[in-house]
Amino acid sequence: MSNPVVNIWGTSAEAAPAATQAAPAPWDTKWDLGNRAAGGTAWVFSSSPGEKTLRRPVILADGFAPGATKVDDLYDGLENGEYPFVSTLREAGFDVVLLGFSDRTASILDNAEVAIQCIMRAIADREGEHPLTVGGFSMGGLVTRYALAKLERQRMRHETATYLSYDTPHRGAWLPLGVQAFAHYVKDNWGGPLKPVLNSFSHLVNSPAARQMLRWHLETAAGTTLDVADGQHQDRTDFLEALERMGDWPRIPRLLGVANGTGTGGGNDIPAGDSAMEAYGPHLIGRLDAQGTGSQTVARMDKPGQEPTEIRTTGFPELDGAPGGLFPVAPAFNDAANFGIAAMLAGLVNRTEAELTHNASTFVPTVSALGVADIDDHDALYSKIDPDTSDLHDYHCATANEGHTTMTRELGEWIVNKLKEA
Incomplete structure (x- = not known):
């Protein structure tokens, strides 16, 4: 089984030997983003290596983990497991923008401001008018969901045609x-x-x-x-209320998502x-x-x-x-x-x-990743997914329950094919 894209616990020299160092990620350029409240960095992997101009941007935000995003680790999880996700997107003509945060445990609302800056920068650096794809892994899907919804609420053009979430806890995550x-x-x-x-x-x-x-x-x-x-927690209640004030979901893009859990109820x-x-x-x-x-x-x-x-x-x-x-x-x-x-x-x-x-x-229960039902509901948790109940327009579930945010060929190919259709 491949390592997950998002390493929730990070590493600790006191507890165990350091993990094998990931090879340097071959990004073409990077953007420093953020403000006093939150910071971040975006690394651009151009469809034409060496170029700085974007043509078909795909922005993907990192998820929850200790400290700052390490691009080499993020890229390694996406590229060097079961399915070479980044290089496949680049070969298909997409410019991949990996969005990282200075503090991945900070408020989702604060990191959403970093995502908004990233979206605006991608539009500014884009050549032509091909719309953006914007989304993220786990918490990164919530960050970008809120960012896009806020831009629409403020009547600002995000020029995004597709929103994508990868095993994002739309209805909440579970830690025993x-x-x-x-x-x-x-x-x-x-x-x-x-x-x-x-x-x-x-x-x-x-x-x-x-x-x-x-x-x-x-x-x-x-x-x-x-x-x-x-x-x-009150912080969750406040976040959900803030998301609701922004319209809950962005209304302009088509909403795509994948789950690392099964959709059969198994x-x-x-x-x-x-x-x-x-x-x-x-x-x-x-x-x-x-x-x-x-x-x-x-x-x-x-x-x-x-x-x-x-x-x-x-x-x-x-x-x-x-x-x-x-x-x-x-x-x-x-x-x-x-x-x-x-x-x-x-x-x-x-x-x-x-x-x-x-x-x-x-x-992240499947019903949460697909926005189907609250995870309080035992019957919903163990039922076959009904497509008509999802908040997403289209989705794909894993054949077997697997590690959260693991990039598999099954899920990666589905995403690439859906983006090619646009």
Whole structure:
């Protein structure tokens, strides 16, 4: 399986050896973008290498991850996996503009201003009148969706004929509440030389973009019982209201999207309520269970000398096993995903390996990536996709549930063929 385009967790020298360095990306020119609130860079891969003039621009925004976009890594994920996406687009006569951000955890609204600058620059540097394609991967799809909608609201010409999202959480992303609580619990209870690593995942979960994207969010590890109707962070509510004020979706372009999950209703075979991770050691005893319906304990953390902390849920769908793009693995952390990251943290605390039953659960359910239904709805999660219910004009689902934002031949070819039709 190819590595995902977006590496959610990034890398950390303290936790694991650095990942293999990606080869330099062969971009032709770059644009420095942004303002005091947010910054970014766009790297242009011309259809005629060496030229700076654009003819058929395709702007694709990076997704959520720690720190600033590294163009070499972004290009590597798009080009050097199962399908050479960038070079195929260039050979078809498209100029690929990879849009990166100085802070990929910043507010989606702030990074949308960077996207607007990129769109305006592409129009200014374009030769002829061929319309733009604008979109992005994961969070990048939300950034550009908002940017285009805002331009239309302000009656500014974005000259974009096609909007494209790649496994974007249009109806919210899912990170198991137990994993969120576990990250905060470890940060709050242990320090020492590993403190930067132990803190990093909690900080990532509590970043502005994560609070806006996650359908349910836990800010602390304090024990609680969470009902399915609760748990949405105010930042997400504010973002959705801001998007609604802009018209929710851009109205001028055709809306295309792909999902790394299946459209058949077939999940990833993680049984609801099954133990996902168990840690037994002198410093920490912990257990995380896969999300199920009804009332259940999804996380229990126990430090000697303290009262145990439990996270309980009521009324949730079976989200961990739902059809959708799987949480990306981190090559620098021995391919740990979301439950795997919790196991890694427990291992660092106890100095002994935790028991990991399930590594990666669903991150972006198919119904979210296609704008079909809210991910609160269990029946919708596990139903075959009805084309008439999607917010998108056209879409394609993966044959099997695969890593979130993984560039596959199946999805890449579908996109290229759709852009050629325009």
